[in-house]
Structure formats: structure tokens, C-alpha cells
Amino acid sequence: MATVMIDLKRLGDVKAPAGFADHVLAQAGMADSYAVFETVLGPVYVAWNRLGVSAAMRSNSAAEFEAWFHEEVGRRMVRVDPPADLVAKIEDQLEGTRRLRFDLRGLTPFSQAVLRKTLEIPRGQVRPYGWIAREIGHPAAVRAVGTALANNPIPYFIPCHRVIRSDGVIGNYGGGGPEAKKNILTLEGVQLKRLQELAHAGFRYEGVRSTKVFCFPTCYHGRMAKERNIVHFHSEQEAHAAGYRPCKHCRPAVVA
Amino acid sequence: MEGTERVFERLVLDHQNRIYALGLALTGNRHDAEEVAQDTFLRAYRALVTFPPDRVRELKQKAWLHRIAVNVVRNRVRGVRPRLVELNGSEPARGPGPEEDVMRKAEIDELAARVACLPARYREAVVLRHVQELSYAEVADALGQPVGTVKANVHRGLKLLRGETHGDGDD
Numbered sequence: 001m002a003t004v005m006i007d008l009k010r011l012g013d014v015k016a017p018a019g020f021a022d023h024v025l026a027q028a029g030m031a032d033s034y035a036v037f038e039t040v041l042g043p044v045y046v047a048w049n050r051l052g053v054s055a056a057m058r059s060n061s062a063a064e065f066e067a068w069f070h071e072e073v074g075r076r077m078v079r080v081d082p083p084a085d086l087v088a089k090i091e092d093q094l095e096g097t098r099r100l101r102f103d104l105r106g107l108t109p110f111s112q113a114v115l116r117k118t119l120e121i122p123r124g125q126v127r128p129y130g131w132i133a134r135e136i137g138h139p140a141a142v143r144a145v146g147t148a149l150a151n152n153p154i155p156y157f158i159p160c161h162r163v164i165r166s167d168g169v170i171g172n173y174g175g176g177g178p179e180a181k182k183n184i185l186t187l188e189g190v191q192l193k194r195l196q197e198l199a200h201a202g203f204r205y206e207g208v209r210s211t212k213v214f215c216f217p218t219c220y221h222g223r224m225a226k227e228r229n230i231v232h233f234h235s236e237q238e239a240h241a242a243g244y245r246p247c248k249h250c251r252p253a254v255v256a
Numbered sequence: 257m258e259g260t261e262r263v264f265e266r267l268v269l270d271h272q273n274r275i276y277a278l279g280l281a282l283t284g285n286r287h288d289a290e291e292v293a294q295d296t297f298l299r300a301y302r303a304l305v306t307f308p309p310d311r312v313r314e315l316k317q318k319a320w321l322h323r324i325a326v327n328v329v330r331n332r333v334r335g336v337r338p339r340l341v342e343l344n345g346s347e348p349a350r351g352p353g354p355e356e357d358v359m360r361k362a363e364i365d366e367l368a369a370r371v372a373c374l375p376a377r378y379r380e381a382v383v384l385r386h387v388q389e390l391s392y393a394e395v396a397d398a399l400g401q402p403v404g405t406v407k408a409n410v411h412r413g414l415k416l417l418r419g420e421t422h423g424d425g426d427d
Contacts, residue, residue, distance in 0.1 A: 008386040016276035028301045
């Protein structure tokens with residue numbers, strides 16, 4: 001009798017496997033799960049929870065990603081096998097054919113507004129920092145927009161690479177420096193060379209003679225226009241003076 | 257809501273070993289034990305978020321979790337006989353814990369498998385009383401049975417474990 005009971009007592013001393021608590025908390029939505037995905041950009045670490053994707057980073061190691069997440073977000077996280085459907089969803093998101101949900105908790109309302117607005121920029125197009133500032137109702141906060149984008153916790157997914165300086169300089173990029181930014185934009189079909197030639201010449205807007213509408217140069221409106229019908233403007237005033245109205249899609253100026 | 261999440265986090269950290277051990281003793285293998293323990297905590301979480309704050313405060317966590325875990329196991333094995341696990345462990349080894357060396361782990365697994373072969377009502381009673389070391393009153397509460405029934409079942413369960421045939425004439 002006694003030995004059986006002693007043995008049984010030992011059975012009660014068993015410990016839960018390592019990481020058990022984190023897994024449970026992740027399933028309850030109190031910790032983020034993460035996995036590494038092979039994407040067109042190379043290996044990308046992605047974290048998510050029940051609210052959506054919460055962080056992304058191109059990194060060489062899980063340790064680096066975990067340290068960064070801990071620093072920036074502060075929640076627990078557990079590594080899991082990538083769910084099969086998430087792989088497809090992420091590819092679709094990067095292809096621009098799907099909108100994922102994002103968890104932006106912990107960011108300031110201003111940063112959230114900047115990132116949500118950035119999500120509206122279509123693949124293959126770019127906008128200046130000032131455009132974001134104006135669209136979210138803080139036209140003077142151009143630098144703050146730059147800061148918010150530089151601290152984007154979910155680069156690639158929230159396409160901060162589609163925001164560039166109005167003078168045509170590509171600008172810095174947290175997701176791997178200016179070169180990475182150029183590469184991603186090229187991958188998305190932006191004609192950087194043409195864009196920069198225009199910027200160097202001081203042209204910021206492109207108008208179409210037949211419609212009298214002016215756009216940002218990468219806007220898809222006016223793509224079908226013949227080359228001889230395209231005109232360029234240095235400024236909003238110049239476009240207005242020539243009798244052009246701002247495009248309602250890319251909104252290069254406040255649409256009256 | 258924030259408060260509930262704090263409570264749940266503590267609950268998991270404080271009771272994870274206990275509930276995992278319970279799962280192991282009731283199911284006889286580590287894979288099922290982990291599933292049972294996970295399921296138990298997730299059910300606890302879903303219940304916890306619906307509780308008013310004072311109910312959360314006054315909750316007897318240990319007894320409550322044991323009750324949930326027993327039900328999780330009962331629901332899992334309903335209609336399925338607990339399977340006999342090969343003694344040398346066909347279960348994927350998760351690697352021994354810090355102070356569990358390989359020998360010890362094999363012994364534990366063998367013991368857990370033996371316990372898992374007991375008929376459910378003896379197994380539940382024996383495990384809660386002698387593995388988890390609950391009082392008879394607590395076991396009775398967790399199983400929803402009278403104390404007398406629990407005592408009898410513990411007694412018969414131990415007898416079976418010691419390899420004595422039970423001549424009581426019950427099933």
C-alpha cells in the first residue's frame with residue numbers, strides 16, 4: 001500500500017513542458033504567436049494575435065526578432081508552426097490582393113492614423129509624406145509622419161515603403177535601408193527612374209490635357225493617356241492656374 | 257477585462273504543473289496530458305471572462321480547475337477505452353524536464369500508463385486523492401460524488417494498482 005502511494009505522489013511532481021504557459025496564453029489571445037515566412041522579400045518574421053498581424057521584421061534570427069518585439073511591444077510571444085492559411089494570406093497581402101487585419105494597440109492615435117492612411121496607398125503607387133499629413137488632418141506634421149512611419153512595427157504589410165519625399169528622394173527605410181525600399185517599390189512596379197527624373201526637374205504632378213485632371217505621377221488615372229497629352233506641373237497652384245482639377249483618386253490637393 | 261487577464265495569467269503560471277500532472281495521471285501519456293491541460297485552461301478562460309469580479313475574487317482556483325480537468329478527460333474518453341501505451345514510450349519524447357532524468361521519466365510514464373488502465377471511476381478517485389493530494393472532501397466536490405463513494409473508489413483503485421484482484425463482485 002505504502003509504496004503504491006509514494007509512487008503516485010511522484011506522479012504528481014511532474015512538470016508541464018517548457019513553454020506550456022506561453023502557449024496557453026497565446027491561445028487565449030494574451031500572447032502573440034509568431035512564425036517565420038519565406039516571402040518574395042526573403043525570410044520575414046511575423047507576429048499576430050486575435051486582433052490581427054501585430055509585428056513583422058526581416059531578421060536573421062528568432063532571437064533578434066523576439067528581443068525587438070519584447071522591447072517594442074512588450075507582450076509575451078510564442079513561436080508556432082505557420083498556419084497553412086496564413087501563408088497564403090500573407091502572400092496575398094504582399095501582392096495587394098487582400099487586406100489583413102492589424103493590431104496597432106500601444107501606438108499613439110497619431111501613429112495609428114498615419115499607418116491606417118498608409119494602408120490606402122495602392123500597390124505600384126507612392127505618396128509624399130505631406131500627403132499623409134494632410135489626409136489625416138495634420139498638414140503641418142510632416143516630420144511627425146516621417147517618425148511614425150520610421151517606427152512602423154509592421155513594415156511590408158503596412159506599406160510605409162510607398163511613402164517618399166516630395167523632392168523624389170526615396171528616403172530612409174526601417175525595413176532594410178533605402179536600397180531595400182527601392183527594391184520593393186521596383187518589385188511593385190513603380191518606375192523609379194522616371195519618378196526621379198521628374199522630381200529632379202521639379203515636377204510633382206502630372207496632368208492630362210483631355211481630362212484637365214492632375215495626379216501624382218504614379219496614380220493609375222491617366223495611365224492610358226497618350227504621351228503627347230501629358231503635361232507636368234511644379235505646384236498645385238500652377239496646375240490650378242492652367243485650369244486643372246485634382247484627381248479624386250490620388251488627391252494631390254484638397255478636392256474642392 | 258484587463259483584471260481578468262491578469263488573474264488568468266497567474267492562474268496558468270500557478271497551476272500549470274499541477275494540471276499537467278493531473279492530465280498525465282488520468283490519460284497515461286504526455287501528449288494527451290498536454291491537450292487536457294491546454295483544454296482545461298482555455299475552458300477556464302472562457303468561463304472567467306463571463307464571471308463578475310467578486311466571483312473571480314472568491315474563486316477556489318484549485319478545486320475549480322480540477323473539476324474542469326476531470327470533465328475534460330471524461331468528455332474526451334467517452335466511448336473510448338483509455339488506450340494502452342507501450343511501456344517504453346512510443347510517445348514522442350519532449351525531452352526530460354530540468355530535474356527529470358531519462359530513467360525517472362520512463363518510470364513516471366510507466367506508472368502513468370498503469371494508472372490510466374484503471375476503470376475511470378477508480379482512476380479519478382485515486383488520482384485526485386493520491387497524485388494531486390486533495391482531501392476527500394475536495395475530491396468529492398471535484399467529482400460531484402458523495403465522500404463515501406470516493407473513499408470506496410480510492411480503496412478499490414489502490415487494490416487494483418497493487419495487483420490484487422477485486423473480489424467485491426462489482427463490474
